[in-house]
Amino acid sequence: MIQYTIRRLLLAIPVIFGILLVTFTLSRMIPGEPCKAMLGEKATAQVCEQFTKQYGLDKPIPVQFAIFMGNMLRGDFGESIRFSRPVTLILIERLPTTIELGIFALLIACVIGIPAGILSAMKRNSPLDVVVMVISNIGVSMPVYWLGLMLAYFFALVLKDTFLWLPPTGRLTAGITSIPFFQLWNFPYISGTFSHYMLQFFSNFLIFNSIITGDWKVLGDSIKHLILPAMALGTIPMAIIARMTRSSMLEVLKQDYIRTAKAKGLQRNLVILKHALRNAMLPIITIIGLEVGILFAGALLTETIFGLSGVGRILYEAITARDYPIIQAFTVVIAIGYVFINLLVDLSYVFIDPRIRLE
Amino acid sequence: MMENTKPSLLEVQNLVTYYYTDEGVVKAVDGVDFKVYPGEIIGLVGESGCGKSVTSLSIMGLIESPGKIVNGKINFLERNLLELGESEMQNVRGAQISMIFQQPQSSLNPVFTIGSQIEEVFQIHGKISKNEAADKAIELLKLVGIPDAVKKTHAYPHEMSGGQAQRVMIAMALALSPKLLIADEPTTALDVTIQAQILNLLADLRRKFNTSVILITHDLGVIAEMADRVAIMYAGKIIEQSDVQSLFDHPKHPYTRGLIASVPVMGEIKESLDTIPGNVPNLIDLPIGCRFSTRCNAREEYQLEICNKQEPELQRNQKSGHEVRCWLYQDGEGHTAPFKL
Ligand SMILES: Nc1ncnc2c1ncn2[C@@H]1O[C@H](COP(=O)(O)OP(=O)(O)OP(=O)(O)O)[C@@H](O)[C@H]1O
Ligand code: SF4
Ligand SMILES: [Mg+2]
Numbered sequence: 001m002i003q004y005t006i007r008r009l010l011l012a013i014p015v016i017f018g019i020l021l022v023t024f025t026l027s028r029m030i031p032g033e034p035c036k037a038m039l040g041e042k043a044t045a046q047v048c049e050q051f052t053k054q055y056g057l058d059k060p061i062p063v064q065f066a067i068f069m070g071n072m073l074r075g076d077f078g079e080s081i082r083f084s085r086p087v088t089l090i091l092i093e094r095l096p097t098t099i100e101l102g103i104f105a106l107l108i109a110c111v112i113g114i115p116a117g118i119l120s121a122m123k124r125n126s127p128l129d130v131v132v133m134v135i136s137n138i139g140v141s142m143p144v145y146w147l148g149l150m151l152a153y154f155f156a157l158v159l160k161d162t163f164l165w166l167p168p169t170g171r172l173t174a175g176i177t178s179i180p181f182f183q184l185w186n187f188p189y190i191s192g193t194f195s196h197y198m199l200q201f202f203s204n205f206l207i208f209n210s211i212i213t214g215d216w217k218v219l220g221d222s223i224k225h226l227i228l229p230a231m232a233l234g235t236i237p238m239a240i241i242a243r244m245t246r247s248s249m250l251e252v253l254k255q256d257y258i259r260t261a262k263a264k265g266l267q268r269n270l271v272i273l274k275h276a277l278r279n280a281m282l283p284i285i286t287i288i289g290l291e292v293g294i295l296f297a298g299a300l301l302t303e304t305i306f307g308l309s310g311v312g313r314i315l316y317e318a319i320t321a322r323d324y325p326i327i328q329a330f331t332v333v334i335a336i337g338y339v340f341i342n343l344l345v346d347l348s349y350v351f352i353d354p355r356i357r358l359e
Numbered sequence: 360m361m362e363n364t365k366p367s368l369l370e371v372q373n374l375v376t377y378y379y380t381d382e383g384v385v386k387a388v389d390g391v392d393f394k395v396y397p398g399e400i401i402g403l404v405g406e407s408g409c410g411k412s413v414t415s416l417s418i419m420g421l422i423e424s425p426g427k428i429v430n431g432k433i434n435f436l437e438r439n440l441l442e443l444g445e446s447e448m449q450n451v452r453g454a455q456i457s458m459i460f461q462q463p464q465s466s467l468n469p470v471f472t473i474g475s476q477i478e479e480v481f482q483i484h485g486k487i488s489k490n491e492a493a494d495k496a497i498e499l500l501k502l503v504g505i506p507d508a509v510k511k512t513h514a515y516p517h518e519m520s521g522g523q524a525q526r527v528m529i530a531m532a533l534a535l536s537p538k539l540l541i542a543d544e545p546t547t548a549l550d551v552t553i554q555a556q557i558l559n560l561l562a563d564l565r566r567k568f569n570t571s572v573i574l575i576t577h578d579l580g581v582i583a584e585m586a587d588r589v590a591i592m593y594a595g596k597i598i599e600q601s602d603v604q605s606l607f608d609h610p611k612h613p614y615t616r617g618l619i620a621s622v623p624v625m626g627e628i629k630e631s632l633d634t635i636p637g638n639v640p641n642l643i644d645l646p647i648g649c650r651f652s653t654r655c656n657a658r659e660e661y662q663l664e665i666c667n668k669q670e671p672e673l674q675r676n677q678k679s680g681h682e683v684r685c686w687l688y689q690d691g692e693g694h695t696a697p698f699k700l
Pocket of ligand 2: 612613614649650651652653655656657658663666671684685686687
């Protein structure tokens with residue numbers, strides 16, 4: 001298993017390189033000059049020439065790519081044209097919020113979607129099944145921004161002054177601050193080094209940071225702030241997961257070995273939970289893996305509506321402004337994310353189904 | 360010759376199981392009566408779709424929607440199984456009545472080891488430690504003739520051949536020494552040589568444990584070799600029933616005669632003249648009168664008009680116990696049977 005994991009990780013390197021090459025090329029093919037996009041009316045020929053030189057945009061494309069790859073290996077994603085800050089810092093600040101939002105949304109989607117799909121399959125054609133399927137058919141076509149606004153309206157305004165009230169915006173309530181674990185525990189570090197960046201990065205996962213430091217107040221507050229955006233973001237995946245679970249379960253429940261389990265005298269519920277579910281998991285996991293991409297796209301809108309400073313908003317601005325360093329950095333992050341998710345999906349296949357060989 | 364006085368283990372009375380589909384009511388089993396005596400093998404024979412599997416699933420209490428047992432009694436050890444609640448029925452399944460199926464490989468769960476699937480039977484039905492269950496699983500695998508039993512408990516179903524998988528199914532089915540084993544075409548999916556091995560194994564184990572077996576098959580050759588008694592099914596009803604000797608020596612029902620005639624004798628395949636023309640009737644829209652009348656030569660030969668009007672009853676020869684459902688042997692209103700049973 002470990003050997004298989006390592007081999008899969010090594011195989012990922014050429015994949016990531018290939019993705020980088022393609023996206024680098026594509027980003028250079030977007031029409032319009034970055035200088036004009038950045039400086040707008042003020043972009044005179046002279047100003048542009050200096051701008052282009054400063055950011056190396058006048059060099060031949062292969063050279064630009066070589067420079068880019070070299071920088072990347074050192075963890076240097078360059079400086080954002082629009083925000084005039086190192087992209088690495090932007091990632092460290094904002095990526096953890098987006099990842100936590102995504103994980104939370106996926107968690108909600110699975111925790112509700114999978115049981116709903118199972119119940120639906122068990123009680124096929126019953127009123128319960130019909131209700132679940134109608135809800136999930138509405139769910140898949142629900143615009144994220146509309147759902148987000150409705151949730152914010154309902155939980156923040158209608159339920160105001162009740163214990164169900166939830167904050168509609170921000171990551172933490174004003175006045176509550178999260179203390180990074182490495183500061184709390186006085187980790188030695190040198191400012192601006194790679195290890196410092198990594199410590200900062202991990203401590204910016206507020207839920208993770210507050211759990212390991214035992215700061216329950218921050219934990220509660222940060223979870224509270226994530227519930228609404230995660231619900232908005234998780235609804236479409238939830239609906240898709242529920243439908244996939246239902247159809248996969250129905251397929252499995254027809255199989256001969258389910259009849260065998262019943263013929264042994266096994267209780268109906270155990271037949272479902274033990275014999276059917278594990279076999280039904282493969283397509284469900286595949287769909288969950290695919291949902292991650294959809295989540296990333298949805299995060300963009302969700303973060304805007306709920307005032308979260310994740311990477312979604314930055315990416316949107318970067319694309320409209322042709323902020324190459326940011327676009328490229330995100331491409332790397334997304335590519336690595338995909339490779340990682342795929343690896344997880346494949347490993348869970350091997351874990352679940354003995355027929356899938358470790359070859 | 361059957362002895363009819365001893366108490367039966369299982370008595371199916373007027374079993375009626377219908378499927379309520381969108382196309383109409385499928386009368387899969389439509390008034391089936393038969394008995395199984397302790398320690399005997401009774402063959403259940405009939406063309407595809409005549410209701411053999413539905414009959415056995417009805418006995419197991421495993422009919423799923425849109426199917427429904429509409430009528431009848433299934434008396435087993437002095438209880439009517441159709442009156443038992445689901446949890447009581449769970450105690451019967453796998454412990455007192457168990458079942459093996461046509462596709463052994465797909466009947467085993469692909470994601471669990473052979474050992475754990477056998478152990479599960481013990482865990483469901485008795486308080487027994489994991490170690491004891493594991494030991495028993497190995498013992499059972501040896502009993503059904505799986506070489507390398509200890510190692511095979513860790514194997515997965517896809518690592519076994521069809522014959523081995525069926526042996527595992529048999530091990531599982533016999534784990535708790537049930538009184539009754541229902542074998543639904545246990546060898547149809549297997550190679551001929553493997554077929555013989557599995558049948559021998561079944562015969563051996565039946566002798567060892569004195570288990571009664573309902574052996575479902577298309578193959579009259581298998582019946583001749585294995586069964587003590589045989590029931591012939593046609594379109595949801597039993598149309599002839601007797602001990603094996605009497606059935607092969609004196610088949611009475613035109614359908615049974617057709618079946619026997621269609622069996623190749625001594626490797627020589629008979630002319631299609633002897634086989635039965637036409638197809639099984641649609642179980643949603645059955646012919647009026649005798650279900651076999653659409654395909655029956657005897658009806659024309661003896662010009663029986665009643666066949667298309669009224670369904671014959673199961674007649675019984677009290678001496679031989681041979682039973683048949685056909686107007687050739689039954690008097691009716693304005694109809695005199697050409698033969699005596
Ligand atoms: N789930 C179901 N829904 C609708 N009809 C069904 C269902 N299961 C069985 N039937 C019908 O019941 C009839 C009897 O089926 P059954 O499986 O008992 O046949 P069989 O005698 O076992 O045939 P085979 O030799 O092919 O196994 C068939 O006509 C079939 O169409
Ligand atoms: S009752 Fe009539 S139609 Fe039916 S099998 Fe007998 S002779 Fe043929
Ligand atoms: Mg069948």
